[in-house]
Amino acid sequence: MSNQQLRCTIDNMAKPNLEALLSVALDLTTSLGAEDRYRRLLEAVRHVVPCDAACLMRYQDGVLVPLAAHGLAPEALGRTFCTKAHPRLDILCHAEAPVRFAPDTELPDPFDGLLASDATALAHVHACLGCPLRVEGTLIGLLTADARDPRAFEGVDAATLSWLGALAGAAVRTSQLIDALEHSAERLGLVADDLRRAAERERGASLLGTSPAMQRLRDEIALVGPSDLTVLITGETGVGKELVARAVHAASGRRGEPLLHVNCAALPESVAESELFGHVRGAFTGAEQSRPGKLEVADKGTLLLDEIGELPLSIQPKLLRALQEGEVQRVGADRSLRVDVRVVAATNRDIEREVAEGRFRADLFHRLNVYRLAVPPLRERRSDIPLLAGHFCDEARARLGVGPVRLTKAARELLAAGAWPGNVRELENTVFRMVLQASRGVPRGAPVVVKPAHLGVDVAAASEPAAREDDAEKATPAAAAAPLNEQVDAFQRGLIERAVAQHDGNWAAAARSLGMHRSNLHHLAKRLGLR
Template identity: 45%
Template sequence: MSPISSSAIIELALNLASSLNTNDRFDRLLDTVRKTIVCDAVALLSYHGDMLKPIALQGLSRDTLGRRFLVAEHPRFAALCQSKAPIRFPADSPLPDPYDGLLVDRIGDLPVHSCMGLPLYYDDKLLGLLTIDSLTPHIFEDIAERTLDVISAMASATLNTAFLIEQLEHQADHSQQVVTELTEQAWKRDGGELIGESQVMQQLKQEIDIVAPSDFNILVYGETGVGKELVARTLHQKSLRKNGPMVYVNCAALPENLIESELFGHVKGAFTGAERNRAGKFSLANGGTLFLDEIGELPLAAQSKILRAIQSNEIQPVGQDNVEEVNVRIIVATNRNLKEEVTAGRFRADLYHRLSVYPIRVPLLQERVGDIQLLSGYFVEQTKQKLAISQLKLTAQAITHLEQYNWPGNVRELEHVISRAALKARSRQKHKTIIAIDRDDCGALNTVSNDKLTPSNEVALTNKTAIGINLREETDHFQRQLIRNTLTQTNGNWAAAARSLSIDRANLNRIAKRLNIQVIKSVIEN
């Protein structure tokens, strides 16, 4: 193969210079690579410490964009990350190919094929990899070294430019932090990444970028399973407090008699069982972020104490006379409509206004058009690692099946479906190197939407939809009936009822109080 021509270099440079955005720039780079080198697949991956993230690809299934490749688990990637020069792997290389089963035009295991990778360096820093694959063996052997050097230089410059633009656009005052942000061990362990390219997700990410650097209190709201905690962690990670602690509190799990102690701490001897001084969540979060999940479950008495702490930036541990100053940013999350809760008298209006300086709604999964395949790829890669499977993929039929469902359980339900499907697929294909998740592995996903109702669902919903449904009232009605029935079965024993419902007794009492449920015991004389 002849070296890359000067006209091709000029064309690529002009294309990159005229690109409107980063994605367009990457696409033009890959187009030029495929014009210069005959291949079946090409991918650009960014390097993040011990992980490679696909950011542009051609010839590979789209769910590959959702995957995150741990370098240590992929020998070919490991070799490329340790090399300063391009590597052409032998056609009969025994090293497993990370793209096995992921080529768009190839079903099943990859046969003997050509594979090479170009480490992309800028100022002696590894930015990422450019990988090129062909189903034709030995096709890369005659490519001139000069051609690969030029492609590497152009790709490295393109990737570095994209990183610099991202830094300037989003965090000019923290420009050196952006590229390494997702490589921090604590972030990867406790946080994660907002996967998605849909319009609503782009809007969500923009909202996060706008408010994260401020110290405003933020209300994150949305239905169960949409990823509110992940949004909260992303807000913290993008804030000026990212090097400080982020303390998580599940308000729904706090026993009512210990809420004040949990949040503000206590001193030794403050109450029975207080055998030593204990710092509260506000103190632990000092200098960082306090994330109050399920804030709508807090009783009114606790709400007033939190309001006082937010207003004065002071707390008073239980049993202590003097107050302590704290510097905490508050992020709260709820699946309730707090405005309605305020109207109903179940949530303090002054606290609501303090917490909702900048409200952020996390969209439903069914609103995120095009994101299901990316999220599926992300969860497939995670599941593959957990189950120690060499390669795991989704068939086209499985992806179509997943995309046709409306996901009432949102992202969390998708993650669970992928996990179950992987177990079923592995059981069916015990002796295969590539485990393929098929439609049947995903199980029956019965879509319920306005335009796709099954006959049984039509019957069940006809009367309700004719007059409209108030979700909160329906939920309260269901909870009220369930708790009453359980209390009846346990003869009014609250502790037994709480065990039967798998919740804390204090939480059960709080919910029952909100729903106006009482147990009246009477004495019957013979």
């Protein structure tokens, strides 16, 4: 259109029409949400086109999804329109300019029966037009208008419709870009939150140990890590399954993307679906805004489903579908999203027994159990205990702000002989507690010497047996000839007897001084023959 033609068009355009188009143009420069932008756009359409119904739709892969509507029944916004099933919409999608359909055309109207004012069918003869919305030659949507009066659109000139279509296309594109930026920012924010929490959990920890069991585990991780297969990590509580998952992620081609963590045991059934798959605004009470789920946020990265055996049965079919199809559907959404996520699952349960007893779906188990990594318990790699204890002593020194930490020989032997039902996590907590006890009264920066008495006995109460401990380290070969577990039992028995005696037979007070729960002290005393 030449400048002269443009000036003539503007001169001939009715003032209300010009003001309506101007309002659409101005909205492009304002900070509006998508819903408000679309609502104001349809208000402008009603000023320019005297219609009974208007609809703004987004186009994607042969399907049109309503974004906003005026004069249509509420259910219209919940539908999708395949262009191949609706000839009028198909014609509009292939058009380069606005199209007015003949009032008596035999082509069915896609909104027949969907008028808000009258849910009955549209009259066979009615006015209908549509504008393809194109940005840089690419179809992004349609704008349609219907009126019961077959002559309603005769006064609307083609140039005005072209302007309206161009501005509407720009408005939709602007909203899409804003939504994409907001979604990206939200995703990055959620990723940052997860990584921050992960850093707090990890605290620089890594897979430590030189035992044959740990070397075999490292070899398995090196094999499966780059493969992108789904991995199921099994092992007792506290063995370090999350560290194994991190090692798998670090060995994969996704190591540059986030590794997100979901603790399935901490997910109430009422929120588990939303946490994993996300939800749209208004999907349920309290859903004030749309939110992506962890599967969507972890796109291109890895998602650790910790304690997968605790996942509610009601959620398992949807997770299975997501793993099989690579698609997730937010709660309340009418369409699915493609995601590219590697899933690593972990559990301390006997998962085969859970399947046999009907508490876990067999099909989901087989989908997760593509490659299994069994993490050995600490009792099967006792040679790693001194190395782990030294690592935790160094961590304790940094976190507690104390001087160099040294374990005495007796303390090392005591730790090496422990049962450790809580595995590495229990060992870590015990070492931290011993270092804290040993640091009491030690000048800042001075060496902290950890002795067996610091396993749970107050330093003041331990001052008397300290000499005995030093003697134990210099024990004669005959005394040392006793099995290590018998020496440990004798040492624990002596500690308990002294603690109970110092508290006049009060076992609760003795348990507190030993840093133990009363029931645990009773069980230990019974095993040692003291009760």
